[in-house]
Amino acid sequence: MAPSPQPVAQRWVAVDWQDLPGWGSDELLAAWPALLGNCQRPAAGWAEFCARAALQTPADATEATLFLMKHLRPWRVASGSGDTGLLTGYFEPQLPASRTRQGAFQWPLHALPSDPALRRLPRRDIDSHPRFAALELAYLDDPFALLQLQIQGSGRLVMRDATGAERISRVAFAGHNDQPFESVARTLLARGELRDASWKGLSDWARNNPAKVRDALAVNPRIVYFREEPLTDAGQGPRGAQGVALMPGRSVAIDRSFIALGTPLWLDSTEPLSTTPLRRLVLAQDTGAAIQGAVRADLFWGWGDEAALQAGRTKQPLRLWALLPQGVTP
Template identity: 50%
Template sequence: MVHHTMSTSTTSASRASSRISSMSSLSWSRFAKVAAIVGTLAGCGSVPLDEPVPHTPSPTAPTPAAVITLPPVPAPPMEAPVAGAPLLQGKSRWHPVAWSELPGFDDDALHEAWNAWLRSCERPLPAFASLCPQVRQLSIAGPAEQREWMRRHLQPYRVEPLQGPAEGLLTAYYEPLLEASREPSARHTVPLYRPPASLASRKPWYSRQEIDTLPEAKAQLRGREIAFLADPLDALVLQIQGSGRVRVTERDGSQRLVRLAYAGSNEHPYRSVGGWLLQQGAVRDASWPGIKAWVRDNPHRLQEMLWSNPRTVFFREEPLGDLDAAFGPRGAQGVALTPGRSIAVDKESIPYGTPVWLASNGPLLKLQRLVLAQDTGSAIVGALRADYFAGWGAEAGELAGRLKQPLRMWVLWPK
């Protein structure tokens, strides 16, 4: 899912936890049920950016004999220092470290992360493909067994940039939950479009302002409307996030919950409307709640603000079944995102499907947990940069609109 980060600043940007105790409860009871379903379905001298291996369906239910039972191994009182040269990976440098360096490793609820890991095993990197059968088997194991297996098979590496400070930035993104109408009305006037037929032949395509004002741009989008929203800010949020859940009122009056997934863009650069407001001296608070407050006070300048971001996004409609509804949209790895356990990364620094230990301590939340690198975004650039998938709905949106805090990361790579 190509998205833009929700946090706004003077820096240009482009594509759900749980607050973390409260948001980790972002319907974790539903995820526990899904875990039971998914669980049953389910050394390197260099670190190449491999292409994912095509998914081979696993047996519907492992037999008892397939379950890994590891003999108890007493942990040493102290880990010896880890020797070895750092590994260069794109824009990052990976330093091998001891497991004891990972803050909170012994306390994480690993079964939550296992859902995301099972998803990555649908399209694993070659380096992880041989481990995926064991990952599937361990989905019904206890946390102690899962931790011991990770220590045996994976090596932690501290991620550092090639240049600059060793402290990164964590933001968050989410799936908006919106109301829409299949037909335009006096209230629902803001269209969401499928990609136009001419999108590939004109690069960049028409800008946001040109789409709103030029007859030829409007003509090429006629008949491409998926649904209509009541609020242009909701449409902007949906385009920034790259995907959303939409409750559509059909022509016969019935309602249906669908997902609108990213299907392309006009390929103009993303410009933060919050950054534009800061440059204008219009706001001090460029968070999303601050932007909405400014719009309420300045409705006559709404169009000017929207046009400051020339980029627009097109969508495709996807059904939302019960199992789909418990996960997010598909990320750039091609697998469904898991709230609180999926992150977007710079793929030049961390390959898709890599398990990552994430640590961030800020005013909004404290995170020390296992996550999977499964997505990317044009604002997610650099070795120590992550966008945290917060889920869907108002609470996730509040976190995504405000989260901006320091970050440390460790990749967990096969030995």
């Protein structure tokens, strides 16, 4: 892993453990698997800590807390505009799909084209291009579920095999067409065609306006391409930018211009739609085009309907502290 970029040193301030709001109250045993997973691909300067952590089996949260305090040091993350930023959320959609185009399943997701010129075509041209037929991995029954899948970057497809048995596979981010992202919902709101910009509201609009759907989607020229992966463990999240499986409630996407992948972070925010404190250890294991700035994190909530609700509700103030090995500076 590359070390943290130089500008970070101007924005991080060494602090004491007592400066971290709620430190000692987190159930760190729940985060321990994610911490060890982080060590599968340790960043520069983390080898000794990871070797020590691999030998530990903390009996309780207190023992885990004391271990981290002994071997790590907290640094407050700040930007030029202060130390308060934004926390948002994301999730892994779980969607009904079909291996073949049939009935309502008319909306294809595509594999990455090998031809660079083909890969860069905007959404409107892809829909009618004959060479994309061979790249169709599966079909969804909702055009805005497809858009949701492309925005989240990965998802689970629920399909039935020839025997009628339910099979779940994962589609992971394989690339995009280098076109700019434009919000379909914002455009429909501006036109007065939409009042509810939630995913349900968009899906309802599509069902009521089938003739307008393709033109509406074409507002966003960006296409995300996928690769299909076996889902060997339904309890594991998708692999993030760090290359390790994301853990619900413990993995975050960050701006790697400011924070290196693999960095443990202490998060201070609130629960979605609440004033209840949300203070916990999380791991910087992913990135995202919309995640920009030093004090900025996107919390991975997991998969399914409840995770989707939590992710959609998450948009609140955030403070961050990075935990680095003793002797390592940003």
